[in-house]
Amino acid sequence: MGTGDEGLQEKLRGLPPVERLLQSGAAQAMIRAASRSIVRDALREAVDAARAAMRAAGTAAPDETALLADAAARLARARPAALRPAINATGIMLHTNLGRAPLAEEALAAVAEASRGASNLELDLQTGRRGGRGEAVAELLCTLTGAEAALAVNNNAAGVLLALSTLAAGGEVIVSRGELVEIGGGFRIPEVIAQGGARLVEVGTTNRTRVADYRAAIGPATRALLRVHPSNFRVVGFTSAPSVAELAALARETSLPLVEDLGSGALLDLRRLGRPAEPMAADSLAAGATLVAFSGDKLLGGPQAGLLVGTGAAIAAARAHPLARAVRIDKLSLAALEATLRLYLDPDRAIAHIPVLRMLAQDEAMLLARAERLRALLGDDARIEPSAAYAGGGALPDGAMASFAVSIARGGMGADALARRLRAHRPAVVGRIAEGRVLLDVFAIADAELAEVAAAVASA
Numbered sequence: 072m073g074t075g076d077e078g079l080q081e082k083l084r085g086l087p088p089v090e091r092l093l094q095s096g097a098a099q100a101m102i103r104a105a106s107r108s109i110v111r112d113a114l115r116e117a118v119d120a121a122r123a124a125m126r127a128a129g130t131a132a133p134d135e136t137a138l139l140a141d142a143a144a145r146l147a148r149a150r151p152a153a154l155r156p157a158i159n160a161t162g163i164m165l166h167t168n169l170g171r172a173p174l175a176e177e178a179l180a181a182v183a184e185a186s187r188g189a190s191n192l193e194l195d196l197q198t199g200r201r202g203g204r205g206e207a208v209a210e211l212l213c214t215l216t217g218a219e220a221a222l223a224v225n226n227n228a229a230g231v232l233l234a235l236s237t238l239a240a241g242g243e244v245i246v247s248r249g250e251l252v253e254i255g256g257g258f259r260i261p262e263v264i265a266q267g268g269a270r271l272v273e274v275g276t277t278n279r280t281r282v283a284d285y286r287a288a289i290g291p292a293t294r295a296l297l298r299v300h301p302s303n304f305r306v307v308g309f310t311s312a313p314s315v316a317e318l319a320a321l322a323r324e325t326s327l328p329l330v331e332d333l334g335s336g337a338l339l340d341l342r343r344l345g346r347p348a349e350p351m352a353a354d355s356l357a358a359g360a361t362l363v364a365f366s367g368d369k370l371l372g373g374p375q376a377g378l379l380v381g382t383g384a385a386i387a388a389a390r391a392h393p394l395a396r397a398v399r400i401d402k403l404s405l406a407a408l409e410a411t412l413r414l415y416l417d418p419d420r421a422i423a424h425i426p427v428l429r430m431l432a433q434d435e436a437m438l439l440a441r442a443e444r445l446r447a448l449l450g451d452d453a454r455i456e457p458s459a460a461y462a463g464g465g466a467l468p469d470g471a472m473a474s475f476a477v478s479i480a481r482g483g484m485g486a487d488a489l490a491r492r493l494r495a496h497r498p499a500v501v502g503r504i505a506e507g508r509v510l511l512d513v514f515a516i517a518d519a520e521l522a523e524v525a526a527a528v529a530s531a
């Protein structure tokens with residue numbers, strides 16, 4: 072060996088051993104956030120990289136601080152993304168915490184295609200001039216709802232805000248006391264009206280409101296009548312509320328716009344799927360509503376979006392409002408939305424391809440068969456029990472849907488601990504806890520996900 076080699080060996084001996092680095096305060100902090108073995112691996116990689124660099128360039132050994140910083144950077148790079156896939160075993164189909172509607176394959180492909188490179192998002196390919204974003208989606212919405220015009224924005228909350236800002240700013244909006252709801256996530260109708268620059272005028276009572284109540288409240292400052300789907304909330308018993316057609320007649324007579332927040336809304340009559348009817352934008356428009364707003368990622372089964380459909384004049388005014396730019400839809404959602412809406416042009420295709428509709432179309436035999444497959448994968452201590460699934464997203468709020476759940480127990484482990492381990496799995500499995508048991512409802516689990524669910528239970 073030459074003297075150069077001896078010099079290098081001498082320098083390499085200057086590298087601190089991994090076990091000593093592990094004792095440092097910085098490493099102890101990393102261990103609290105990750106695990107000892109993961110931190111040890113990161114430190115080993117940092118020391119190996121330093122050794123290789125020293126061999127290649129003959130540099131001096133980095134100090135402990137530099138090695139610890141390199142290990143911390145390696146840990147950060149290796150950390151799993153915070154947004155991770157999950158399997159929805161809650162029995163709530165449109166779970167806002169779990170990202171609501173899963174997309175159809177066609178919509179996923181459209182997102183990938185539109186985002187990999189450039190697209191004609193706002194370019195008219197025929198003339199080579201600027202085109203309008205979302206024109207194809209607007210045309211599809213008109214075809215599917217019978218609207219004169221349509222506009223897709225970021226989400227339904229934004230759609231309602233834009234509608235009220237456009238039609239009612241500076242004036243009064245009349246709403247029934249039975250519809251002053253909070254949807255969740257802080258979306259409260261009175262606050263949205265205030266944000267839209269309008270004053271709320273409440274009419275009627277929580278359980279009963281008549282057309283005459285609206286009529287009596289109309290004055291020179293009135294700008295709009297607002298009707299809201301109470302979504303996640305039901306008043307039962309001695310109740311009454313005017314129909315859309317009755318309110319539309321009053322709106323026409325008084326030359327006021329009628330705005331309706333349908334919440335989930337449906338583009339297809341859910342009775343086709345054996346479920347109770349859910350309000351449809353087409354019906355509201357046919358009854359005379361001026362502007363109807365609904366969500367893209369609830370019953371429609373598409374991406375997060377807010378859909379506004381209505382008269383040409385109302386939509387043109389909304390499109391021209393400065394807020395429209397602030398709440399515009401992004402290109403990925405637009406691509407997914409167009410692909411989803413195209414499926415609706417053939418309702419049978421929509422039911423076969425859109426996961427939300429496919430789930431709603433499941434009958435008890437299909438659900439039981441899936442529960443049996445899951446139980447078979449899980450082993451002896453798993454039991455099938457009847458369960459109640461819900462559409463979620465404020466749709467069909469009083470409609471519990473018959474479903475099945477597989478209940479699992481792990482000897483000695485409490486339900487909370489078991490549920491936590493299932494959530495820690497990749498993909499996370501999110502079930503429900505009832506009476507000390509973990510229940511995995513099969514309503515919103517895809518057949519292709521069953522093996523993953525079983526893997527999660529096995530590793531718990």
Ligand SMILES: *Cc1c(COP(=O)(O)O)cnc(C)c1O
Binds near residue numbers: 365376
């Ligand atoms: C869900 C809902 C909203 C909010 O829709 P997002 O698309 O989540 O913004 C607004 N109004 C009603 C009645 C709803 O049910």
